[in-house]
Amino acid sequence: MHLDRRRFLTGVGALGACALVRAPRAAEPARRIDIHHHMFPPDYTAAIVARGEAPSPAWSPARSIEEMDRSGIAVSVLSLSPPNVVFPEAAFARRLAREVNEYGAKMTKDYPGRFGLFAVLPLPDVEGSLREIEYAMDTLKADGIGLMTSYGGQWLGDAAFMPVWEELNRRKAVVYTHPLTPACCTNLKYGVPAVDIEWATDTTRTVASLVFSGTAARFPDIRWIFSHGGGTMPFLLSRFLYEEKTMKEKEQRLPRGLLFELQRFYYDTAQANHPGALAALLKIVTPAQMLFGTDFPYRTGSEVIAGLDAQHFGNNELRAIERNNAMKLLPGLKA
Numbered sequence: 364m365h366l367d368r369r370r371f372l373t374g375v376g377a378l379g380a381c382a383l384v385r386a387p388r389a390a391e392p393a394r395r396i397d398i399h400h401h402m403f404p405p406d407y408t409a410a411i412v413a414r415g416e417a418p419s420p421a422w423s424p425a426r427s428i429e430e431m432d433r434s435g436i437a438v439s440v441l442s443l444s445p446p447n448v449v450f451p452e453a454a455f456a457r458r459l460a461r462e463v464n465e466y467g468a469k470m471t472k473d474y475p476g477r478f479g480l481f482a483v484l485p486l487p488d489v490e491g492s493l494r495e496i497e498y499a500m501d502t503l504k505a506d507g508i509g510l511m512t513s514y515g516g517q518w519l520g521d522a523a524f525m526p527v528w529e530e531l532n533r534r535k536a537v538v539y540t541h542p543l544t545p546a547c548c549t550n551l552k553y554g555v556p557a558v559d560i561e562w563a564t565d566t567t568r569t570v571a572s573l574v575f576s577g578t579a580a581r582f583p584d585i586r587w588i589f590s591h592g593g594g595t596m597p598f599l600l601s602r603f604l605y606e607e608k609t610m611k612e613k614e615q616r617l618p619r620g621l622l623f624e625l626q627r628f629y630y631d632t633a634q635a636n637h638p639g640a641l642a643a644l645l646k647i648v649t650p651a652q653m654l655f656g657t658d659f660p661y662r663t664g665s666e667v668i669a670g671l672d673a674q675h676f677g678n679n680e681l682r683a684i685e686r687n688n689a690m691k692l693l694p695g696l697k698a
Contacts, residue, residue, distance in 0.1 A: 393437040396689035396696065397664065398539070399590055399633040399656025400427065400439035404466035407443070410459055416446050420660050424470055427659065428477065434657070434664025437686075438696050440479035441467045442509035444661075445543035448485055449514055456485035460495055468503040479696050481509030481539045484527070487517055492527050500534060506693045507537030507586075512569040513545045520572030520579075532582035537692055539588040542566045566594030570628070575606065577616030579624045586692060587628045588654060592635025596625075597643035622647070629692065631656030632684065636670025650680040654689055 403419035412418055431439055448459045460483045467480040482499035484492040499505040508531060510519065517523060519540070531538060542562035551557065566589055573579045573587070589596075596603070607613065607621040617624065626648050633656035635644065644653070655671075657664045671681060690696060 393432065393435050395434065395436045395655050395664070395685045396693075397431070397434075397436045397439040397657050397659065398588065398654040398689055399541075399631045400441060400659050401444045401661070402427070402441040402463075402467060402470070404463055406466070407459065407463050411446055414446075414450065422660050424474065428474065430657075430659055430663060431477065434668065436657075436664055438477060438479060438689075439659070440481055440506060440539070440689075440693070440696075441470060442481040442539060442541060443483050444541060445511065447511050447541075447543070448483055449511060449543070453485065453488045453491055456488060457491040457495070460485045460491075461498070464495070464499050464503055464505065468505065479506040479693060481505065481507045481537075483509055486510065486527070487514040487523065489523065489526050493530055496527070496530055496534075496536075500536070504695070506695050507539055507588075509539045509541065512540050512542045512565045515546050518569045518572035520569070520574075520576035522576075525578075528578060528582045528585060532584045535584040535586070537586045537588065539590075540566070540569060541590050542569075542594065563591055563594035566590060567596045567599060570594070570596050570625075571603070574603075574621060574624045575610065575616060577612075579628075580616065580618055588692075589628055589630050590656065590658075591631070591633055592640045592644045593628070593630045593647075597640070597647055600647060626652065628652065629654055629688070632667050632671065633658035634662060636667045638670075638673065641670070641674050650676060650683050651688060653684045654692070655685045 401422070403422040408419040427439060430436070443463060448456045448463065450456045450459070464480070464482045467478075467482070471478045471480055480503070482495065482503065482505035484495050486492050496508065499508070512519065542565040544557040544561045545565050545568070548557060548561045548564075551561075553560070570589060570593065579587070603621055607617060610616070628648075629652050630644055630648065631654045632641075635641070655667065657667050671684065676684065
């Protein structure tokens with residue numbers, strides 16, 4: 364799976380992303396906040412390889428710091444990429460989630476002021492997830508929760524997850540989401556790796572699940588972040604609006620309307636910093652709902668910086684995307 368991600372620049376990059384890549388602005392103090400920055404704890408890597416997953420990419424805290432300094436990134440918020448801890452054995456998933464979260468929390472202490480943490484949960488295990496929320500947020504002081512867009516055949520609006528959303532809503536938690544190849548679509552044969560299409564599509568599926576099930580409206584104090592500019596959702600807006608017009612129980616599930624929910628979500632710029640993706644997203648939200656994200660170590664800050672520069676944002680808008688929005692959303696990063 365991870366090897367497929369490295370192939371991205373040989374495909375989509377040929378369409379123009381590579382042309383945007385350049386060095387960060389010269390002589391600029393580190394100020395950016397990277398909301399989409401992956402970690403690969405050694406014990407986690409060993410555990411997933413033992414389960415038959417592809418090895419994680421070469422990574423270490425020092426590599427993260429080196430990239431951050433090169434790209435003017437002051438703070439990166441750590442999270443897992445797939446396969447995450449999505450395994451059928453609940454006890455194994457719980458143990459691995461705890462180990463990952465403790466590793467991430469230790470990084471925030473070992474490198475003060477440089478890292479935040481989105482703690483992983485062992486979903487679809489609801490009881491284990493509730494326990495891990497308490498430990499991660501109360502003991503480890505995680506900045507938020509990091510989830511996959513789906514778990515088996517369940518997307519985030521699934522009724523089975525309601526106890527988790529109730530607790531996170533009570534805590535007014537930030538919930539970062541990252542896509543994966545869903546169970547429905549692991550063996551499709553269309554000439555490119557599943558990551559190239561299915562990941563952006565799974566973000567869209569989970570957005571649809573949250574809004575059309577009424578989950579987003581029911582738990583308004585959860586602050587949701589969607590990776591990669593919301594996946595394909597911005598390009599499918601007209602279909603979503605038609606679904607809203609024809610849906611049953613609209614007043615119960617979308618009392619303030621579809622656009623109200625979509626416009627209060629946050630969206631990161633990782634792999635969504637090219638002109639088409641930014642233009643589509645900006646038809647739905649303002650820069651106030653956008654967050655700087657790199658997808659390191661799969662991609663680098665220079666790509667994102669160049670893409671944002673090419674969009675010709677105003678200085679205040681650019682500072683909001685690159686730092687200020689994240690500071691408002693995650694004030695604990697000030698430490």
